[in-house]
Amino acid sequence: MKSIASVVPLRDTTAWPGYREARWIPRRYGVCAGEALQYDDTRTRWVWADHPCAAVDDVFVGGQRASNWTWRNVADATGRPVTMIEFATPVPEGQGVVARGRGYLHPVRGVLIENAADVIWDILANVAGLPLPAARLAAFRQQSVDLPVGGSFEEPARGYEIARSICSSIGAICSPDMTGFARLWPEFDGPAVTTIGPGDIEVSAQADLDDIVTDLTLRYAWQAGTPRGAVQYVVARAPAAGPRPAVVDAPWVSSSRVASQVCARLLRLRARPQYVVSVRGFRGDLRVGDAVDLTHPLLPVTGVHMAQSREYEIGDAGERTSITLRAPAGAVPAIKLVRNTNASEAMPQLEISASAAASEFVVTLVDDETGLPLAGADCTLDGLITRRADSAGRVEFPSRYATPGQHMIVAVAPGRDPATLILTVT
Structure with missing residues (x-):
């Protein structure tokens, strides 16, 4: 018998006569990004989603934006409609294809599915075959109308795991026991x-009291398993005991506006x-x-x-x-935005490592494309002190900052996404 604890299935590429390797074929919702799968041995046809999509907006080959492509919603070898990207020339061996676009269309209304309630309903009711009427999610649909989601269902998972991942991305909880199945929380408790x-x-x-957080980073805009965006809020008044950082992941958020709203709401609770x-x-x-x-x-x-x-x-x-x-308990604290970045281009990332010794707190920055030290990058420790990397990519902080507990280091270099490291000093 199917239940919300059952695994929600996906097709895999073995359904195609000319498949290259066995991979799960994803479903995509809202504005999102993800890897396309090689359809046959020509390396000119790649499938982005196991269903028709609203649009494919950008394609990257080997990390660089491509221009020699078109996309179509077509039937594959089994007769099932898929979203196909076709290149004028074969993609070179060893290079992957990543696309950004707008995912599945509502089967009745014909509009882009990007409300969390509709995504949950489609996956659980239409893909998993569970008895979850769309009307049951009406209240949650209205609550989350201003929080559009964007993400991908890329490998089989249990129904409740998928629903919880979507809900937690926008600050919501869900349960089969709940009358409306899901609702926003915190700050949506009544009546x-x-x-x-x-x-x-x-x-x-x-x-x-150890659960209190005063510095919260939410990672979003996920692409091929990596977050491309991060938003950080801190309490406006620096706590006497020092910052207490935490990082949460929102794999179903692609909008910087939504990420900012969710991060702020969560910090007002967790502080x-x-x-x-x-x-x-x-x-x-x-x-x-x-x-x-x-x-x-x-x-x-x-x-x-x-x-x-x-x-x-x-x-x-x-x-x-x-x-x-x-x-x-207590008054809602004032908070302030520290950063909100969302990469829209393929850019190299920072490789960041750190160590704490008796006399110094050292961060070393390396360009992940060249492997060379990244000089001139600014590193901020716990939002308190900023130091610039030397020619060896090293940043040294005074030892008094290496107190036991968690510390957040944010490294920023021109033309690159900020890199965030959570370091625990014992």
């Missing part, structure tokens, strides 16, 4: 369906202590995604918050529901 106050229930709450609140023995039906109004005098937090997990049981005391939720 409350009930109040949790004194009564015949048990409550508890705990918080871990505050979060209480994990457990409510046990509630009489009634509460589901994941339902919001409750906390007014219990034994709890350190109040307000409206969303249930993120639940257990339901029938016993001697009747029907009881237990839920767990996360509730931030």
Whole structure:
């Protein structure tokens, strides 16, 4: 029996008589980028998606933009429609093809699918064959209308893994238990369906201050397994204990605007202590995604918050529901944007390494194309101090910055994407 825990299938290239190697044929949604697959031994025909697409906008061969190509939605050897890129001359051996474009069209409305709700519905209902009506996702569709997604389903995975990857990319949670299957979180907790106050229930709450983040980088615009964009926000007032950096990946975000919105929303939550609140023995039906109004005098937090997990049981005391939720404490901090970069051209990256010794904190930069030291690049440590690389590509920071814990180093060189390194000093 199929379920959301079942693996969602993809076709592979062995369906084509002239296939070069066995590879999964991807599905693509929204504005995205990814590798095209060699269709036959001519090396002039390459498939970008296992379905018709709205457009192929750019093609890169061996990392360089190509011009001798056209694209079409055509039937492959099995009669299935695919998105085909055709070159005027064969692609040289050893060089790969990467394309950027706009993916699958809605099977009914004929428009580009880029709402997270529609992507989840198409993959789970149409590809996996699960009974997930589009109407069930109506509320989530409306919530995420201003957060278009763009990404690729490139290898078989369990249904819930795919849905969670899409949701987490835009700051949302999902669950089969949820009435509407998915909804944005944090900052989208209401309205409350009930109040949790004194009564015949048990409550508890705990918080871990080690979970606080004050410097958040979100990596997005993924292409062939590598993020091409990064947005970084920090709390406006530098914490006395120093920055607490973290990196999150959003493989289903391709827009710098969406990345900025999601990163800011997540940092406003993660920069505050979060209480994990457990409510046990509630009489009634509460589901994941339902919001409750906390007014219990034994709890350190109040307000409206969303249930993120639940257990339901029938016993001697009747029907009881237990839920767990996360509730931030304290004022929402002011935050500021540090950077938001999204590469639109094929450019070399930085290879970055770091080490901490008793007397120095050293970063070495290397051009990943030439293997030579990258002189003149600026390195910023934890948003506090910036030093320029010498002729050997070395940057030295004073040893007082090599405190135990995590540190973020951002290296910037002209004509290259910023490179970010998270280093743990023990």
